[in-house]
Amino acid sequence: MTQKSKPDVHRTRIFADLTPLRTSPDYRRLWFGNTVSWIGQGMTSLAVSLQVYDLTGSAFSVGLIGFCSLVPLVFFGLYGGAVADTMDRRKLGLGSSAGSFLLSAVLVASAFAGVEQVWLLYTIVALQAVCFALNSPARSSMIPRLLPPEQLPAANALGSLTSTTGTLVGPMLGGVIVGWWGYRAAYTVDVVTFTASLYAMWRLPAMLPDRSDDARAGEAVSGTGSTAGQRPERASVLEGLRFLGTRPNLRMTFFSDLCAMVLASPKALFPVVAIVWYHGDARTTGLLVAAPAFGALLGGVCSGWLGRVRRHGLAVVCAVAGWGAAIAAFGLTRQLWLGIVFLALAGCADTFSMVFRGTMLQAAVPDRMRGRLQGVFIVVVAGGPRLGDFLAGSVSDLASPGVAVTGGGVACVVAVLLLALKWRGFLRYDARNPQP
Structure with missing residues (x-):
């Protein structure tokens, strides 16, 4: 019992x-x-x-x-x-x-x-x-x-x-x-x-760094000349990028994240949106900024079920598409409380995406390459939102904030689904047998 x-x-x-x-x-x-x-x-x-x-x-x-x-x-x-x-x-x-x-x-x-x-x-x-x-x-x-x-x-x-x-x-x-x-x-x-x-x-x-998995990693990265149990004199950044270039599942973790951060990142527009859509002020902007973070916190608190998910690639695609859909819906509403709800849902989806992407980068990458792949992750996380701010601001000036926000959310959903169709093996990724 x-x-x-x-x-x-x-x-x-x-x-x-x-x-x-x-x-x-x-x-x-x-x-x-x-x-x-x-x-x-x-x-x-x-x-x-x-x-x-x-x-x-x-x-x-x-x-x-x-x-x-x-x-x-x-x-x-x-x-x-x-x-x-x-x-x-x-x-x-x-x-x-x-x-x-x-x-x-x-x-x-x-x-x-x-x-x-x-x-x-x-x-x-x-x-x-x-x-x-x-x-x-x-x-x-x-x-x-x-x-x-x-x-x-x-x-x-x-x-x-x-x-x-x-x-x-x-x-x-x-x-x-x-x-x-x-x-x-x-x-x-x-x-x-x-x-x-x-x-x-x-x-x-x-x-x-553990060299015992070089046999598995070495077959993917030509010319490394490493053998199990040995430490190389240096670890090349280019070697890490070449490894990433031969591993479609790992590449998709970065591509899917870029879909969200570059195409559907409306944070730079929050001051404009607070005034034009909601007739608010700096406090309204603060609520909009805090909403995704609150949703992310809620996603982390209610994350106990994530450990039972095995199809991590499919989960990432669903989470990124969920982010894009929530941002698109935020762009359509003109009620503040509803906009905050959609932004919180987007933040929650972002947490789920981060958990599965991070797990794939840790489980499917040989230990000798983990540092370099985590380095690429930092670059993507640091640079992606800045590109997203620039794109959102440019589209808003050329068209309108509504087009920038809703169009970006729809573009995110379409882009991640097209990527998933191109690399369908990502959808079949199984945590019980992680393949980079």
Whole structure:
């Protein structure tokens, strides 16, 4: 009777699966440290934006902060992935986390010393982006070594909770702390929160790239000259891109994500939409910005059933099409509450897509290539929304915001379905036998 009840509970699970946190102390520390540091970084991100505007009074100067972080993310994302495939990932993660910690400490020191130089803030933001670009591929590549394959969807769902919580809670706390106690307090809290991430990395075991799967990977990447158990002197970024070029299922994870981020990303239009459609103000814009994040958080909280899904490719296509359909519906409504609902549904679909895409990148990629593929992931995630903002703004100016939003959503649905028809093997992808 007791043995029967366990599967019943598993079948009816709705809320996030916490099994990875219970079974792996290393993963538990890594997840907790990352969650706390994400909140701290969210606070710092808002505090830096407020301080730059305080010093310059220029919205353009605030916008340059995004540029200062984008360029290092795109360039060092690929480089960081290659580095993660050549050295102990624990050391790389620990070193890059220490770099972020020291940069946050510089912010605290400059705030207490009364140094008010915009160039210093820009420089710290850029260097923090470099540290993140080095840290993220190493950290993501570690997770399949800490958990069994069947727990990866749950781990990625928990990871989505980390990023969404940091995005929502961090700026809110940052605004409260800056408003009550100033920039020095916000930067100090960020330094304190980073100690959790440092401790988690320090407690991990050594994690060299696994060469035992070279036989499988080597047949796909010609001219590597690697044999099992050996470490190459270097891991080429081009080698990783060539590997990706020969693996249609992995390529589709990126193509499908680009369909959503480039074709159906209306975030840049929210200020216009808030005024023209809903006759609102800055508070209305804030609601529109928060709605997808709230939906993403809800998707992460209610992610317990995702571990039972085996057809990950089909799930990604459905989730991306769901995102596009929700965005298209948002473009058709002129009632604020309904628009918020559709944006929340889009955010929920995005979480499901992220979970399955992330799991495929971890389960179907040989360990020796995981860092480089995670580096490509960073570039796509960093660059895709910026292209989407440019496209949405251009179409809105040429036609109207409604055409840009609804047309983008429809284009996303059509594009991802056409891609699925072209690479039908993606729809047959089975998590029990992951094929890149």
